[in-house]
Each structure stands twice: as C-alpha cells, then as structure tokens.
Amino acid sequence: MPAEKSMDFRGSGKRLLGVLRPERVRVSVVLALAVASVALVVLGPKILGTATDIIFEGVIGRQLPAGISKAEAIAGARAEGQDTFADLLGGMDVVPGAGVDFDRLGRILLLVLAIYIGSFLFGWLQGRFTAGIVQRTTFRLRADVESKLSRLPLSYFDKQRRGEVLSRVTNDIDNIAQTMQQTLSQLITAVLTVVGVLVMMFVISPLLALVALVTVPASVVITVAIAKRSQPQFVGQWSWTGKLNAHIEEMYTGHELVKVFGRQKQAIATFHEQNAELYDASFKAQFISGVIQPAMGFLANLNYVIVAVIGGLRVASGTMTLGDVQAFIQYSRQFTQPITQIASMMNLLQSGVASAERVFELLDAQEQSPDPVPAAVLASPVRGRVAFEDVGFRYTADRPLIDGLSLVAEPGQTVAIVGPTGAGKTTLVNLLMRFYEVDAGRITLDGVDVALTTRDALRSKIGMVLQDTWLFGGTIAENIAYGVDGATREEIVAAAQATHVDRFVRTLPDGYETVLADEGSNVSAGEKQLLTIARAFLADPAILVLDEATSSVDTRTEVLVQHAMAALRAGRTSFVIAHRLSTIRDADVILVMERGAIVEQGTHDSLIAAGGAYAALYASQFALAATQTD
Incomplete structure (x- = not known):
C-alpha cells in the first residue's frame, strides 16, 4: 500500500503553524488587512440592495397616480382586490407618481465603487505581506534543513537513498511553500467571509439565514468523509515521489553500469512500476479530494433555489424588500463560495501537511553527538x-x-592497511575522521583524544583522497583549490605540477579555466583522480588518508603519482588503504586486517619473510596475475 499508516495530520499541522511563529506580527497585520478587506466586501451587497430598492420603488411609483399618499395607494389596491400588490407596496418606501431618484442612486453607486476599491487595496496589501511571510518562512525552513544535514551522522546517509533525501529537501519544501502561499491568505479570507456574511444574513432575515445554514452540516460531513479517504493517498503520493526520484537519480548516476550489465529493461520496469504506483496514489488523492468541490457546488445550488423561492414569497408578502432578497442571494452565494474554497483547499492542505511531516522527520533525525564544550585544542x-x-x-x-584494536602511527610514518573486503579498513579511517564514533576505547592525535576536540579542528588537519572521486561544477582551478581559501594561481599550478595534473590540463583549450561538467564527466576517471590528489596536495595536511587513491589511473601514471605521493607523504603521517600490494611496498608499517582485527603488522620484507596472511595475500595476487598472463 502507498501508506502503511495514517499520518498525524493534527500534530504535523500544529507544528507547521509553529514554523510561522517568527512572523506572528506580520501575520497579525495580514489578519487585520483581511478583516478590513472582507468587511468592505460584505457591505457591498447590502448597499447594492438599497440601489435595487431605489430603482424598483421608482418603477412602481411611476405607475401609481401622483398626488396620493402611499396609504391611499395601498387602500385603492385592496379595494380593487389586488391584495398581493397591496402587500408588496406595504413593504416598500414608494412615493406615488415619483420616478427613480437618480441623485440618490448615483451617490450609492459611488459609495459601492469606493468600497470595492478599498477592498481591493486591502486585499493587495494582504497578498504582498503574505508573499513575504511565506518566502521568509521557506527560507528559514530550507536553512534549518541545510543546517540539519550538516549535523547528521554519516550513518544517516548510509541508510537513506540520495534521491529520497533530495526529494524532501526540494520537492517537499516547495510543496509546503505553495500550500502556505495559497492557504495562508485564502483560508483566512474565506473564514472571515463566512463569519461576516453569516452576520449580514441574520441581520437581513433570520428565517432565511437558518434555511441557508441547513446545508452547512451536510457540507462538513461530506468534507470530513472525503478528507479521511484522501489523506492516506496524499501520504502515498509524496512517499512514491521520493522513491521514484531516488530510482531516477541512481539510474542516471550509474547509467554506464546499467548499460554495461544490460539492466536497462529491469531499470525501466522498476521505473514503470514505481511510476504506476505514484500515478495510482496521485490519481486517487486528486480524484477523491476533487469530489469535494462539485459536492459543495451541488449543495450551493440547492441552497440558492431554496433562498430564491422563499425570498420571492416574502417580497410578495411585503415582509422583505426586493433589494434585501437580492442582497441575501448574493450573501448566500458568498457564504457557500468560501465554504467550497475551504473544502477544495483541504486537498492542498493535506498535501502540504504530508510534505511537512516528511521534512519534520528529517529535522527530527538523530544527530551526531555535539562537540565538547570547552573542546580540547x-x-x-x-x-x-x-x-x-x-x-x-x-x-x-x-x-x-572491531574489538580491542590497538596501533600506533608515529609522526611521518606511512601506515598501509590491507586485507579482504569487509575487513574494516575504511572503517578504521572513518573512526579517525570521526565520521563514526568509537563504541569503546579511544583514538588520540598527539596525545589528545580526538573525541574531545571539535570535528572541524580535527578534519582541518587531515587530507583525504578517496577511491570515489568527487568534483563540483566549476573550473579545474576552483576544484584544486577547494580546500584552501584564497589559494593563488601559482600555488594551484605548483600543486598540479607536483601531481602530474599540469600535463593534461595544458592540453585543454581553456586550461585551468576549463569548466567541469556534472561530476567531471568531461574528463577521464584517471584525470578526475589526479585532480583530487592535487586538491589534497594543495591543502598540505598534517595527516594524509589515501583510500585506493590510484585505482583509476593507468600503470604509467600510477608510477608518476607514486613519486608525487612519496613527496606528499614526506613529513606527514599517512594512512594508505590499498588492494594492489605493489603500491605499498615502501610503507613503514603494513597492517593486515581480517574481520575488524589486525592479524599482522610489519614492513613488506618482514611480513613476506614471516609467511603469514600478508605473504599469502601477496602470493595469491601475483600468482593470479601470472596465471592470467599465461
């Protein structure tokens, strides 16, 4: 099912309103502007009803003989058996023989024009303030999410698909902004309109007001019933949106591997399956919630017919004027219209709250432990x-x-870590970098427990070159200087020359100003790896971590890079994770790891002489190469 359980609509809705707390003063201004705008709009029909009465009374008065009073006209109508017409005259302020009072009519129409202009101005100001409130709130929400992402541990991202996280940061926040923009202004206006119109309806005719209110309970019942059915579908809609985005992001990022392994059909099938689930959830959500508006329209039309019939009878009986009936019909329309708007906004509101809950889940995720205060220096x-x-x-x-692991890397030593996949080699480096926190024991740098320092202070002393290269959309020079603020062109070029990047950069038309495409797709994998090595070289760290840093370069380039690495490692403590044992023969200490434990350590020659795990690993690697050559 798209949604395994119903979301906490009330709790998430309250929390979403809490996000607006910093804007409470401006929200109060919006509320005041909405009250002013709605009050003027509500006055309009009543005043227009007076204009209708003036016209109608003038038309009827012209048909009556001049020089008689209203009472005489009524008595004459009754004498002629026209009781209905007499009742009609009794409810009117008619002057026999007089026509339409155009002076009075003109003044009323000018008043109505001024009222509607004033309502427009207040409404315009309300919209302007609302836009500012929504954009500032969204700005803060995005900033909170970005700040939260920086505080989340690496384990969170290991368990989440990137497309799912991106969907929450982009799609869901955009949907929240759209929801607030449309509901904050329209919902306030609609509620105030309902209240104001209801008051005017009771002022004009309590009987007709009660008749009009008969449809309200039916509206509430229909809206609640439909909302309960559509809410799980909206949760499913945004859940499947995140899953589909995650799948698309993965397939696009790894499209080469998808094609190499012939998984296009499976990828397309998965896409169609998830797209079908998204379509199904979206269709049900929109269709079910979309039933609200026509249902409300039917009730509104039914209400209009009832009011028109009863109002006509009351005009004929003289208990109401034609202008009041006209005004009441307008009010009944204005009464049902905001109710319909509120009902139709429920689907948008549900969608926005569903997105808000997904964002709140991210904001509520467990953070990495805070840095100690005061921190060790x-x-x-x-x-x-x-x-x-x-x-x-x-x-x-x-x-x-890892259990009970102990080792010491002296200053300037190169420590190589080898072992089978899953032995814990990269985990060891992640613990040193505090991407993960140790469960027992401690790690010290120059005698200082790294857990007692700030992460920024620790990581600023460590340079890292990973097997998975990462480049951003910028120039080659900017990518090399990524870890050093204010690096000069001379320093960038020197780092590039030391790591043999300069030789291929100068073959490019724009040289160091060449703009790298998405993730550096316009340079080869080996060239990307060289760029990351140059980046670490320029950063000049005290400790260097190399995780299969030469895995993507050719043999000739690897020899050149090894020389560059030797220069880079000089005077620095270096941790080198390697699968190709030929690249770490000159390491000061080689650690052999199996199942999270160090089973051997020593130099290359001593480990070979010992004939243990390292010697077997070394022999098997080169025996395999010899077998393949044969």
Missing part, C-alpha cells in the same frame, strides 16, 4: 602521532566489527 603544528587504544566499534548492536 590540538597542538600547532600537529606532529601527527596517531594512536588507537583498545578501540571497539560496531555498525549494528548485534554484529561487532
């Missing part, structure tokens, strides 16, 4: 002694990965 300059002291860690409570 790392020595300057950092020497680079890293010690893991009886460290324990597990991704899930029932599956320990």
Whole structure:
C-alpha cells in the first residue's frame, strides 16, 4: 500500500503553524488587512440592495397616480382586490407618481465603487505581506534543513537513498511553500467571509439565514468523509515521489553500469512500476479530494433555489424588500463560495501537511553527538602521532566489527592497511575522521583524544583522497583549490605540477579555466583522480588518508603519482588503504586486517619473510596475475 499508516495530520499541522511563529506580527497585520478587506466586501451587497430598492420603488411609483399618499395607494389596491400588490407596496418606501431618484442612486453607486476599491487595496496589501511571510518562512525552513544535514551522522546517509533525501529537501519544501502561499491568505479570507456574511444574513432575515445554514452540516460531513479517504493517498503520493526520484537519480548516476550489465529493461520496469504506483496514489488523492468541490457546488445550488423561492414569497408578502432578497442571494452565494474554497483547499492542505511531516522527520533525525564544550585544542603544528587504544566499534548492536584494536602511527610514518573486503579498513579511517564514533576505547592525535576536540579542528588537519572521486561544477582551478581559501594561481599550478595534473590540463583549450561538467564527466576517471590528489596536495595536511587513491589511473601514471605521493607523504603521517600490494611496498608499517582485527603488522620484507596472511595475500595476487598472463 502507498501508506502503511495514517499520518498525524493534527500534530504535523500544529507544528507547521509553529514554523510561522517568527512572523506572528506580520501575520497579525495580514489578519487585520483581511478583516478590513472582507468587511468592505460584505457591505457591498447590502448597499447594492438599497440601489435595487431605489430603482424598483421608482418603477412602481411611476405607475401609481401622483398626488396620493402611499396609504391611499395601498387602500385603492385592496379595494380593487389586488391584495398581493397591496402587500408588496406595504413593504416598500414608494412615493406615488415619483420616478427613480437618480441623485440618490448615483451617490450609492459611488459609495459601492469606493468600497470595492478599498477592498481591493486591502486585499493587495494582504497578498504582498503574505508573499513575504511565506518566502521568509521557506527560507528559514530550507536553512534549518541545510543546517540539519550538516549535523547528521554519516550513518544517516548510509541508510537513506540520495534521491529520497533530495526529494524532501526540494520537492517537499516547495510543496509546503505553495500550500502556505495559497492557504495562508485564502483560508483566512474565506473564514472571515463566512463569519461576516453569516452576520449580514441574520441581520437581513433570520428565517432565511437558518434555511441557508441547513446545508452547512451536510457540507462538513461530506468534507470530513472525503478528507479521511484522501489523506492516506496524499501520504502515498509524496512517499512514491521520493522513491521514484531516488530510482531516477541512481539510474542516471550509474547509467554506464546499467548499460554495461544490460539492466536497462529491469531499470525501466522498476521505473514503470514505481511510476504506476505514484500515478495510482496521485490519481486517487486528486480524484477523491476533487469530489469535494462539485459536492459543495451541488449543495450551493440547492441552497440558492431554496433562498430564491422563499425570498420571492416574502417580497410578495411585503415582509422583505426586493433589494434585501437580492442582497441575501448574493450573501448566500458568498457564504457557500468560501465554504467550497475551504473544502477544495483541504486537498492542498493535506498535501502540504504530508510534505511537512516528511521534512519534520528529517529535522527530527538523530544527530551526531555535539562537540565538547570547552573542546580540547590540538597542538600547532600537529606532529601527527596517531594512536588507537583498545578501540571497539560496531555498525549494528548485534554484529561487532572491531574489538580491542590497538596501533600506533608515529609522526611521518606511512601506515598501509590491507586485507579482504569487509575487513574494516575504511572503517578504521572513518573512526579517525570521526565520521563514526568509537563504541569503546579511544583514538588520540598527539596525545589528545580526538573525541574531545571539535570535528572541524580535527578534519582541518587531515587530507583525504578517496577511491570515489568527487568534483563540483566549476573550473579545474576552483576544484584544486577547494580546500584552501584564497589559494593563488601559482600555488594551484605548483600543486598540479607536483601531481602530474599540469600535463593534461595544458592540453585543454581553456586550461585551468576549463569548466567541469556534472561530476567531471568531461574528463577521464584517471584525470578526475589526479585532480583530487592535487586538491589534497594543495591543502598540505598534517595527516594524509589515501583510500585506493590510484585505482583509476593507468600503470604509467600510477608510477608518476607514486613519486608525487612519496613527496606528499614526506613529513606527514599517512594512512594508505590499498588492494594492489605493489603500491605499498615502501610503507613503514603494513597492517593486515581480517574481520575488524589486525592479524599482522610489519614492513613488506618482514611480513613476506614471516609467511603469514600478508605473504599469502601477496602470493595469491601475483600468482593470479601470472596465471592470467599465461
């Protein structure tokens, strides 16, 4: 099912209103402008009814003999057996023989024009204030979400699909903004209009007002019944929107692999399946909620017929004037119209609250532990002694990965970490960077527990080159200088030359000003890796982390990069994660990990001589290469 459970509409709606709290003064202004605008609109029909009475009384008065009084005209009509006409005259302020009082009529029409102009101006100001309120609120909400994303631990993103997170940050917030824009102004106006019109209806005719109110309970029952059925569909609509966006993002990002492995049909089938679910949920949500408006229209027309018939009879009996009936019919239309608007806005409101709940779920996600206050200060300059002291860690409570691990990397040493997939090599680096927090033990940098420092202070001392390269849409120079504010062109070029980036950059038409396309798709995978190495080189970190940093470069370039890395590692503590053992033969210490534990450590020669796990891994790697060559 699109939605396994019904969302907390009331709680999420209250919280969404709470987002408007900083704008409460401006909301009060909007409310005052809405009251003024609606009050003027509500006065209009009553005054226009007076104009109708003036015209009608003038027409009837011209048909009566001049020089007689109203009472004589009524008595004459009754004498002729025209009791209905006599009753009609009794309810009118008619002057026999007089025509339409155009002077009075003109003054009333000018008053009505002034009222509607004033209502327009108040409404315009209300819309202007509302737009500002909504945009500022959305601005703060986006800022809160962006700030929240920076405080979420890496584990959150490991468990969430990127497209789903992007959908909440973009689509759902946009939907919230649209909902607030349309409901904040229209809903206030509609509610005030209902109240104002209801008051005027009772002033004109309590009987007709009670007749008109008969349809209100029916409207409420219909709206509530339809809303209960449509709400789960709106939850499903936005849930499937997020899933579909996640699928599209994954398929677009990995479109080359999708084609290589021939998974186009499966990807298209998954797309059609999720698109069909989204269509089904959206269709049901829109169709079910869309029934509200025609249902309200039917009740409005039924109400109009009842008011027109009863009002006509009361005019004929002289208990109401024609102008009052006309005004009441207008009021009955104005009464049902905002109720219909409120009902039709329920689908938009439900959709907006459903999106708000998804955003609130993100905002309520468990954050990484806060930095300590006061925080420990790392020595300057950092020497680079890293010690893991009886460290324990597990991704899930029932599956320990690292238990009782201890190691020391002295300043300037290159520590290589090898082992099979899933041994915990990258986890070790993630713990050092505090992407994850240790469950037991501690990690120190120059004797300072890294958990007692701020994450920014710690990570500013560490440079990282990952197997998965990341480049943003900007020039090559900007990408190289990403980690150094105010880097000069000379420093950028020097870093590029040291890492052999300069040789291919100068072959490009725009050189260092070449703009990289989305994720650097206009350069090769090896060139992207070289750019990330140059970025780390320019940052000049005290500690260097290389996670298969040369996996995407060719053999000749790898030799050149190894020389660059040797220069980069000089005087720095370096952690090198490698699968190709030939790249770490000159490491000061080689750690062999299996199932989260260090099973061997030493230099390349000592480990080969020991004939243990490393020697077996080394032999199997080169034996495989020899077999493939044969």
